[in-house]
Each structure stands twice: as C-alpha cells, then as structure tokens.
Amino acid sequence: MAADDTVLPAPSGMDTPPPSESPKTILLKVYRHNPNANAGEARMVTYRVPYRRGLTVVDALLWVKEHVDPALAFRYSCRMGICGSCGMLINGEPRLGCETQIAELESDVVEVGPLTNYAVIRDIATDFSDFFSHHRRVRPYLIRTENGTLEPPARELTQTEAEKFAYYQFTMCIMCGLCDAACPIVAFDREFLGPQALAQAYRFAADSRDQGWRARRDIVDTTHGCFRCELAGSCSAVCPKGVDPALGVQLLKRAVLRGRAPR
Amino acid sequence: MRESTLQRINYAMILAIFVTLAVHLATHAFLGVSGYEDSLTYASVVGRYRAFSTVLTLGVLLIAACFHGLYGLRNILLETRWGARRHRLVSTATRLLGVAMVGWGLRTIVLTTWGV
Numbered sequence: 001m002a003a004d005d006t007v008l009p010a011p012s013g014m015d016t017p018p019p020s021e022s023p024k025t026i027l028l029k030v031y032r033h034n035p036n037a038n039a040g041e042a043r044m045v046t047y048r049v050p051y052r053r054g055l056t057v058v059d060a061l062l063w064v065k066e067h068v069d070p071a072l073a074f075r076y077s078c079r080m081g082i083c084g085s086c087g088m089l090i091n092g093e094p095r096l097g098c099e100t101q102i103a104e105l106e107s108d109v110v111e112v113g114p115l116t117n118y119a120v121i122r123d124i125a126t127d128f129s130d131f132f133s134h135h136r137r138v139r140p141y142l143i144r145t146e147n148g149t150l151e152p153p154a155r156e157l158t159q160t161e162a163e164k165f166a167y168y169q170f171t172m173c174i175m176c177g178l179c180d181a182a183c184p185i186v187a188f189d190r191e192f193l194g195p196q197a198l199a200q201a202y203r204f205a206a207d208s209r210d211q212g213w214r215a216r217r218d219i220v221d222t223t224h225g226c227f228r229c230e231l232a233g234s235c236s237a238v239c240p241k242g243v244d245p246a247l248g249v250q251l252l253k254r255a256v257l258r259g260r261a262p263r
Numbered sequence: 264m265r266e267s268t269l270q271r272i273n274y275a276m277i278l279a280i281f282v283t284l285a286v287h288l289a290t291h292a293f294l295g296v297s298g299y300e301d302s303l304t305y306a307s308v309v310g311r312y313r314a315f316s317t318v319l320t321l322g323v324l325l326i327a328a329c330f331h332g333l334y335g336l337r338n339i340l341l342e343t344r345w346g347a348r349r350h351r352l353v354s355t356a357t358r359l360l361g362v363a364m365v366g367w368g369l370r371t372i373v374l375t376t377w378g379v
Contacts (some may be wrong), residue, residue, distance in 0.1 A: 189347035221339065223350045227266040230342075254268045 024051040026102055028060050030072065031089075031113035034122050042120075044111070045069075051102060057112060058086050058097040061124070074124035081240060082177030088124050089113040094178040094238045115181035131177050134193045138201035138219055140263060143212025163208040170203035170248055172241045179235035179245045191224040195235035198226050198246030205255060206262045213261035226252045273334050279327035283320050290317065312375045325368040331363045 027047045033042035049060045049070055058076050065072045076086040079098045086097035091111050102110060118126035146153065179195040180186045186194050193201075201220050204210050220226045226249055234243040255262035290311065291302040301307060307351045337357040340346035346353045 094357060185342065188342050188344050191350075221265050221267045223266060224264060224347070225356070227270055228341065253270075257271060259267075 005180070022091050024055060026051050026055075026060070028111045029109065029111040029258050030061070030064065032072075032123050033120055034113075035120060036122070044151055053103070055102045056098055057088070057090055057095075057100045057102065057110065060102065060110070061097065061112065065169070073122040075126075081215070082174060083238060084174035086122075086125075087115050087176040087178050087181065089115055089181070094181040096176060096240045098176070099240055101145075113134055113143065115177060117181050117183065117186045118177065126177075128177060130190065131180055131196065134197040135175065135200060138193065138197045138204075139212060139216055140197075140200045140204060142204060142207060145211055157209040163263070166208075167203045167206040169243055170206075170245075172243050173200065173203075173245075174241055175238060178238045178240060182234040182238040184232050184234065185228050185230060189224060189228060193220065193225055193226050194247060195229070195245035198229065198241065198252055199245035201226075202248040202255075202262065203254040210261070212225060217256055220252060221256050226256060229253070269334065274373070276327040276330045276334075279323055282330060283324035283327065286320050287324060290320075309375065309378070313379075318360060318372055318376050321372055322369060325372070326365055329361050329364045329368070333357045 022023055025048045028047045030047065031042065032045045047064045049055075049063050056079075058074075058079060059072050061072065061076075065074075065178065074086070074088065074097070076098060077083040078085070081099040082098055084096070087094060088097050089095075090097065090100050091105055091107065094115055097112070106218050112124060114120045114124045114126045118131070121127050173196065176194065177196065179199075183192075183195055185192050198220060201216055205213055229249045231244075231246060231250065233246045236243070236247065239244065239245065251262055291299055302311075334357075337353055340353045340357070341350055
C-alpha cells in the first residue's frame with residue numbers, strides 16, 4: 001500500500017492547543033491515491049497533526065485539508081455518527097471517522113485508508129455504487145398490494161411491540177458500508193448481496209406490514225444471495241450502530257428454508 | 264435450481280451419510296461377521312454385495328457423499344474471485360462431475376453384485 005512516506009510538520013500558529021494542554025501532536029498516515037491521475041501510484045503520506053482533547057479522525061483529516069493539503073479527498077457530513085458517510089479504515093479496522101477519537105486508539109500514529117471491498121475514487125473516498133445497487137435490489141421498502149395504485153390505505157397498519165421488535169434493530173442501519181468492508185465473502189464475490197442488503201431484506205421481510213415476501217425471496221435465494229454467507233460475523237463486529245447483520249442473514253436463511261416470511 | 268433447494272438436499276444428504284455410514288461400518292464390525300478383519304476378506308466382501316440391503320446402503324452412501332462433497336467444492340470455488348464470476352460454469356462442472364462419479368460408482372457396485 002505504502003510507496004512513499006513524507007512527514008509534514010504542523011505549521012506554527014495554526015490550531016495550536018490551549019496553553020493548559022500539552023502541545024502534543026500525532027502522526028496521521030493517510031492513504032493517497034488518485035486512480036484517474038497519470039502518476040496515480042498509491043502511497044502513504046504522513047502528517048503531523050496537533051492533538052487536542054476529543055480530536056476525532058475526521059477532525060484530524062479536516063485539519064490536514066485546511067492547513068496542509070486541500071486536495072485531500074474524503075467523505076463526511078454530519079460528524080455525529082448518523083449519516084454514515086465517513087466510513088474508513090482506521091488502523092486497519094473499518095470505523096466511522098467522526099465517531100473514532102484519537103485518544104481511544106491509544107497510539108500516536110494513526111493510519112487512515114479507504115474502506116476495503118470498495119473501489120477507490122480518490123484517497124479515502126470510495127465508490128459505493130455496488131453497495132447501493134445491492135441495497136436497491138432487495139427492495140428495501142414495504143411492499144403492499146396497494147403500492148402503485150392511487151388508492152388510499154383502507155386502514156391504519158398497526159403493530160404490536162413484539163411485531164416491531166422482530167425487526168427493530170435492523171432499522172438502525174445508517175448504510176455506512178462498514179459491514180460490507182469487513183465481509184470476507186464480499187471481498188471475493190462482487191455479486192454477493194452483502195450483509196447490509198441481506199439484513200435489510202430481513203428487516204422488511206420480518207415487518208408484519210410487508211406483503212412482498214415472494215418477490216424478496218426470489219432475490220435473496222440465488223447463487224449470490226443469503227446462502228453465500230459463511231457466518232464469519234465480522235459484519236456485526238464492526239457495525240457502529242450495534243446492529244447484528246450476521247443474525248439478520250441467518251434468520252433470513254431460516255425463513256427461506258422454511259419457505260415462508262419470518263413472522 | 265434455487266440455492267435453498269440445494270441446501271435442503273445437502274442437509275438430507277448429510278443425514279443419509281450418517282445413517283448409511285453407520286450401517287456400513289456396523290456390517291464390518293458386528294452385523295453378521297466375526298470381526299473387522301474377517302469382513303475385509305474377498306469372500307466376505309463379495310458375499311455382502313449379493314445382499315440387496317448392502318447394495319442399497321452403498322448406493323445411497325455413494326450418492327450422498329458425492330453430492331455433499333461436490334456441493335462443498337462448488338461453494339469453495341464460488342468463494343474464489345474466479346469462481347464467483349463464472350458461477351454457471353462452476354455449477355455445471357460440479358454437476359457433471361457428480362453424475363460421472365455416481366455413474367462410475369454405481370457401475371462398480373453393479374459389476375460386483377452380479378459378478379461380471
């Protein structure tokens with residue numbers, strides 16, 4: 001991965017920590033690669049970034065972008081673990097950059113790279129086209145017989161607490177893509193739907209209001225569907241929202257084998 | 264064929280392997296023979312092949328083991344970059360290999376049973 005290491009010192013007078021804190025710095029090693037450039041060889045570039053209490057990886061990258069290299073590319077938005085935009089490889093593990101504080105990494109050297117299993121657009125920004133395509137394929141919405149008609153719903157679709165909790169945890173997915181980055185099957189089989197899409201397929205299949213089991217089953221019961229999952233469990237280990245996609249995939253397999261919706 | 268159908272067949276085959284292998288080993292150890300070594304003599308082996316129950320057990324074991332093994336091989340191949348892109352080729356090749364293996368095995372059983 002690394003081809004050329006460059007250490008850039010923190011410029012004086014910029015974002016200096018308050019006097020009460022120690023002028024500590026960290027080394028931020030960032031994967032730099034522009035596949036579209038002629039000299040697009042991947043390399044790791046090291047930046048010295050001033051440390052402050054509560055500094056997150058996204059903060060550190062923003063500091064580099066503002067003070068050292070404006071060309072650094074990475075994706076972020078909400079900075080509070082909701083939008084799922086800032087998934088990246090931090091010290092070798094898929095994590096959200098905005099939710100990962102430098103302090104919790106317990107290292108003065110932080111290595112940041114693009115998520116594995118995704119094509120690199122530039123630097124840490126990755127291409128999520130396949131990920132979203134797989135998500136769309138499982139029809140991640142309530143399928144009702146009245147869908148597509150202009151008929152208003154005939155009645156309110158109520159649910160009991162038990163019916164809601166059958167799928168509730170899977171609604172917490174923020175589509176950050178960390179689970180797919182950690183999945184060993186996605187690494188080899190690009191057609192594999194992946195833990196995120198399969199868990200969402202289960203989320204809607206388990207919803208008592210859904211009527212699209214047959215259509216969704218035909219999508220997941222294929223060569224690259226739920227039975228490709230080998231239950232490595234790494235998807236659940238890296239999920240920043242505490243969702244258990246591996247459980248969703250196993251429950252989906254059971255429902256497909258039983259031949260009926262999981263409810 | 265649906266993946267779930269293959270998976271169901273595979274579970275059935277695993278069960279069949281357990282049962283037929285147990286019967287097969289039992290006939291070598293204590294069912295109708297005096298000991299394990301005696302069961303491996305030429306006369307004993309050929310004698311057992313004359314019994315329909317043995318032929319049935321071996322036939323089922325052959326089919327179940329072939330399916331289970333080749334289904335596993337197919338899954339391993341599908342988990343490679345090469346195999347994932349050529350899943351139809353992998354499925355067809357393992358299916359043909361299975362037919363060939365079962366055909367050859369049944370031929371051996373039939374020739375032994377009828378003493379050709």
